Amino acid sequence: MKDQATLEHNFFGAATVGDRGQVVIPAEARKKLGINPGDKLLVLGHPMGAGLVLCKIDKARDLLAFLTESLKTLERAVMEAGADAEAP
16 A cells, blocks of 8 residues: 555644635645646635645546446446346
8 A cells, every 4th residue: 555544654643724715735745746836726615614635636636437337337237137137
């Protein structure tokens, strides 16, 4: 596994919102996640309304493509299972 998905490996500290609404992403997070000046980040509202989630746009596209392909695979499996159930 490339990186462990644990709080210990993914907690980068705290950030303060400035007067203009700007937030500085901690250097360790930028380095680990490959976030560089000029990169575009997708800003999503947290699903529980507790804050924001930031994601590099190029990685968001990769995730969407993965989920789309996974959904197609699941749909094919469901259709095949339904066809098998109907066969005598």
